[in-house]
Amino acid sequence: MSYTAPDFDPPQQRRFRRAPLAVGLAALVPGALLGWVVYEGVGKPGGNSGGGGGQAGAAAPRSAAATASDDAKVPGAGPSPSAARPLQGKVVVIDPGHNPGNFQHTSEINQKVDIGTNWKECDTTGTSTNDGYTEARFTLDVAHRLRTLLERQGATVKMTRDGDQPAWGPCVTKRAEIGNEAHADAAISIHADGAPEGDRGFHVILPASVHSGAADTRPIVDSSRTLGEHIESDFARVTGSAPSNYVGGGTGLDVRKDLGGLNLSTVPKVFIECGNMRDSKDAALLTSGAWRQKAAQGMSEGIVSFLHG
Known part of the structure; x- marks a missing residue:
């Protein structure tokens, strides 16, 4: 929101010069956001693909849950039926x-x-x-x-x-x-x-x-x-x-x-x-x-x- 004093009206020429700047900024912001999303989704250059960013962080709990589930299937990782019912x-x-x-x-x-x-x-x-x-x-x-x-x-x-x-x-x-x-x-x-x-x-x-x-x-x-x-x-x-x-x-x-x-x-x-x-x-x-x-x-x-x- 802009504020104008009662006795001051900015010249049309100045308003005209600012318009392209505002339009340019409006165009740049979505592009920057899109680039950040792609950057984070693909992975940082030189980094570990599972190490950071939104998607990698969301995958970590699922991986831990899968590991816990798999452990139960590994011999010796949990009580076997024969051990539970000797x-x-x-x-x-x-x-x-x-x-x-x-x-x-x-x-x-x-x-x-x-x-x-x-x-x-x-x-x-x-x-x-x-x-x-x-x-x-x-x-x-x-x-x-x-x-x-x-x-x-x-x-x-x-x-x-x-x-x-x-x-x-x-x-x-x-x-x-x-x-x-x-x-x-x-x-x-x-x-x-x-x-x-x-x-x-x-x-x-x-x-x-x-x-x-x-x-x-x-x-x-x-x-x-x-x-x-x-x-x-x-x-x-x-x-x-x-x-x-x-x-x-x-x-x-x-x-x-x-x-x-x-x-x-x-x-x-x-x-x-x-x-x-x-x-x-x-x-x-x-x-x-x-x-x-x-x-x-x-x-x-x-x-x-x-x-x-």
Whole structure:
């Protein structure tokens, strides 16, 4: 915008001489802008074609994104499917001890079955805390948590009982049979003990070498011990619980030949007594959902290390 004083009117000749200058400048500005755009788009003389200017700068983030995407496809650059699911193709059988319905089916569970070394009851009712939280409820809850963890690792998981099925039992012979027929890579029977107050801690029960009647544990003794040692170590580490102070001499391991679920197994199998339900301090742990999750995590890590290690 121009300003003219009231009593001053510039001569026409001066206005005429300025017009060509204004027109020339107007013509030069678009040309200069066009030259700058071409200059920047093609690249500065002697410079790196990807190093500067508007287009090169816009391309940089896309290049970084493409690199990140490609890294995921490079072996070792990210977790492989086998690393993320180390138990892919493995079968694990979980045996939640006892059954809530056993109390209503005492005649059935008291039937004697052949476990190789002798005859024992088909099943038992199990124990409970002093407040009435039953072992059967505890074992099923931990089994469900363990199943979820193992399935996330890629394992195929089979349960010897689940929810209200079966209504009682199954017998210890059937529990072993389920693992055998599944050709399980590992099997675990979950329990809690019913010892006197003051007896505390957990222990893992391993099969003794038995060759009697229908029982022959000789092919699985060594592998079952390895499985048990892995579970004992990881269970203690994850839960913070100490090995039993009344069984196993502080090792957290016990060997028995009187359990049908172990005697009749043809696959690596262990029992775990997660704690003593009759001890008030152990009971406080066993009745805690947070602790039961840790218990399941400890078992899961032990099984993973056994099968994948």
